Amino acid sequence: MVLSPVEMQDKEFDSKFRGYDRDQVDSFLKQAAQDYNLALQKKCSTRKRAQRDFRTVEILY
Template sequence: MPLTPLDIHNKEFKRSFRGYDEDEVNEFLDQVIKDYESIIRENKDLHNQIAALQERLDHFTNIEESLSKTIIVAQEAADEVKGNSKKEAQLIIREAEKNADRIINEALVKSGKVSLEIEELKKQASIYRTRFRTLLETQLELLNTDSWDSLEGRPAAETSQSL
């Protein structure tokens, strides 16, 4: 068990015939007691400081661990979001490609139909034009015939001059 200042203060030495000067020994013991008490107080203060610093160190160590865990969780979440985003982007691209192919195919089909319709309309226009020309030529022939003049009651010679 370590010595205490009280142990030093209460220590009594045996007296002998040729011993040390009692006052000098007591003064020295008083000085030792003061110094020893000072060292004990300083030691206690240092222990308290160490305990406080250890407590702060533990606190900061806990914060560091929490931050490390948080960073790891955040990194994992970021990786997961990144992976999900890539998958979603690929799905969107695939869907867009499908839609583009569908639109192109529909446009090609419509283009083919329109081309067929144009050709059909050209044929019909040609047929109509031919029929119309034939009709007009027939009508002109009718107008130029002598029978028309006879219907009006005019001689054929007058009709040719008026035209």
């Protein structure tokens, strides 16, 4: 299962005795989701550019 940035950001965890600092976890998940979303956008952009470049090379040859 591939997580989406929204799923990462909206993930809720149960609170346990002596658990992690909730604000730190929330902050980390928010940053991870933003970074993951940026990586997905770059991947899509790179794929489109590669497809465009491939078509250009096909036309030239």
